[in-house]
Amino acid sequence: MPKIYIIDVTNRDGVQTSRIGLAKLEKTMINIMLNEMGVYQSEFGFPFTNHEVSYINANLELVEMGVLKPIVLSGWCRALVQDVELSLKQTTVKDLNISISVSDIMIKGKFQGRKNRQDILNSAADALDYAREHGIKTIGLNAEDASRADMDYLIEFGLVAKKHGADRLRYCDTLGYDDPFSIYKRIKLLAQETQLPIEVHCHNDLGMAVGCSVAGAKAAIDAGVDAYINTCVNGVGERAGNADLVSTILAVSKSSNMAPLNLLDEKIDLSKAWQIGRYAAYAFGLPISINQVGIGNNAFAHESGIHADGALKDAHNYELYDYKELGRGEPILVDTGRQITTGEYGGIRGFRNVYDNLEVEFKNDKEACQVLELARYANVHTQKPLTDYELRFIAKYPKIVKKIMTVAPPVYNED
Numbered sequence: 001m002p003k004i005y006i007i008d009v010t011n012r013d014g015v016q017t018s019r020i021g022l023a024k025l026e027k028t029m030i031n032i033m034l035n036e037m038g039v040y041q042s043e044f045g046f047p048f049t050n051h052e053v054s055y056i057n058a059n060l061e062l063v064e065m066g067v068l069k070p071i072v073l074s075g076w077c078r079a080l081v082q083d084v085e086l087s088l089k090q091t092t093v094k095d096l097n098i099s100i101s102v103s104d105i106m107i108k109g110k111f112q113g114r115k116n117r118q119d120i121l122n123s124a125a126d127a128l129d130y131a132r133e134h135g136i137k138t139i140g141l142n143a144e145d146a147s148r149a150d151m152d153y154l155i156e157f158g159l160v161a162k163k164h165g166a167d168r169l170r171y172c173d174t175l176g177y178d179d180p181f182s183i184y185k186r187i188k189l190l191a192q193e194t195q196l197p198i199e200v201h202c203h204n205d206l207g208m209a210v211g212c213s214v215a216g217a218k219a220a221i222d223a224g225v226d227a228y229i230n231t232c233v234n235g236v237g238e239r240a241g242n243a244d245l246v247s248t249i250l251a252v253s254k255s256s257n258m259a260p261l262n263l264l265d266e267k268i269d270l271s272k273a274w275q276i277g278r279y280a281a282y283a284f285g286l287p288i289s290i291n292q293v294g295i296g297n298n299a300f301a302h303e304s305g306i307h308a309d310g311a312l313k314d315a316h317n318y319e320l321y322d323y324k325e326l327g328r329g330e331p332i333l334v335d336t337g338r339q340i341t342t343g344e345y346g347g348i349r350g351f352r353n354v355y356d357n358l359e360v361e362f363k364n365d366k367e368a369c370q371v372l373e374l375a376r377y378a379n380v381h382t383q384k385p386l387t388d389y390e391l392r393f394i395a396k397y398p399k400i401v402k403k404i405m406t407v408a409p410p411v412y413n414e415d
C-alpha cells in the first residue's frame with residue numbers, strides 16, 4: 001500500500017528565503033529535531049555552495065555515527081552536470097534532488113532562447129546519468145513550475161526522469177498557482193503515466209499550500225505510487241512560504257477524509273511538534289503567530305461563553321486533537337531572579353554554572369575549558385543566547401560542532 005512521507009525543506013527553501021536564515025549550528029539542530037520527529041528526509045542544503053561544505057560534511061558524519069538516523073539528508077542542486085560534479089567533489093552527499101524549470105514561461109523567460117523544451121530534457125537526462133554513474137543513492141528530479149507547465153510536456157519530462165534513473169519526480173507548484181482540484185487532476189495523470197513516486201512541493205501564495213499538498217499526495221496514492229510532501233517548519237519558505245510541517249501532518253492524519261485511510265508514514269512522531277516549532281521560531285527570530293496551527297498560543301484556548309463551557313464539559317466539543325499529542329502541556333519556567341548566562345565573552349565559572357544546571361559533567365578541567373571555548377565560538381556564530389539543546393549538543397559532539405561552524409571564504413590570486 002503506498003504511503004505519504006514527509007520531506008522537510010526548511011534547510012533549503014526555508015533558509016534561501018528573503019530576510020531570514022539560520023546559522024549552520026541551527027540548521028544542524030533542525031536536522032536532529034526532524035530526525036527525532038520521524039521525518040523521512042531533510043533537504044539540508046546546497047552541496048555545491050562553498051560556505052555549506054563543512055556543515056554538510058559534518059552532518060553526514062553524524063549520519064555515519066548513527067546520530068542522524070534513520071533520516072535521509074539530501075542536497076539540492078541544478079540539473080547540470082557541473083553542479084552534480086562539484087557537489088560530489090566537495091561533499092560526501094549521497095542523496096540529491098536536482099532541479100530544472102519545465103514551464104514555457106520559465107523556459108522562455110529565464111533561458112531567453114538559450115534553451116528550448118528539448119534542451120531541458122537533455123540537461124535533466126545528462127545530470128541524472130552523471131549522478132547515477134557516480135554513485136548517488138536516491139535522486140529526485142524536480143520539475144520547477146510544474147503547475148504552469150504543459151501537461152503533455154510534463155509527462156514527457158517524467159518519462160525522461162524515469163528512463164534516466166530518477167527515483168522520484170518533484171511536482172513543484174513553485175508559484176502556488178494550483179488549487180486542490182487542479183493539482184489532484186494533474187498529479188494523478190502524471191503519476192499514472194510515469195508510475196514514479198511523486199514529491200509534492202507547494203507554495204502558499206494563494207493560501208492553499210497545505211490543501212494542495214494533501215490533494216496532490218492523495219492523487220499520487222490513487223495512482224498507486226508513494227507520495228512525499230515537502231514541508232517547512234512554521235511554514236517558512238520563499239515569499240508566502242511552503243506547506244507548514246505540523247499543519248501538513250495534522251491535515252493528513254486528522255482530516256475527515258484522510259484520517260481513516262491511515263496513509264501517513266508511521267514513523268512520524270507528532271509529540272515533537274511543539275519542540276521543533278518553538279526552536280525554529282527562536283532560531284529564525286520569527287515569533288509563532290497566536291493562531292498558528294497546533295502550536296500557536298490560541299490553538300487550544302477557549303474564552304467565549306459557549307466555547308469555554310463546551311470545552312470544559314468535553315474538550316472534543318471544540319478540539320479536533322489533544323494538545324498532549326503535539327508535545328504541549330508542560331509549564332514553561334521562567335527564572336525571574338539572578339541568572340548566570342554564558343556566551344562569546346563568558347568565563348569559566350559562569351560557563352561551569354550553566355552546564356551544572358543542565359547536569360552535564362566533564363571528565364576534567366581541560367575538557368571543560370575546550371568546550372567553553374567552543375561554546376564561545378558557537379555564540380559568535382549564532383549571535384543569540386545558546387539554548388539548552390544547543391549547549392548539550394556542543395558538549396556531546398565538540399569535534400563535529402567545530403566542523404559545522406568552520407566557514408572559510410575562498411582565497412583568490414590577488415589576495
Ligand SMILES: [Zn+2]
Pocket residue numbers: 013174201203237238242
Ligand atoms: Zn520552493
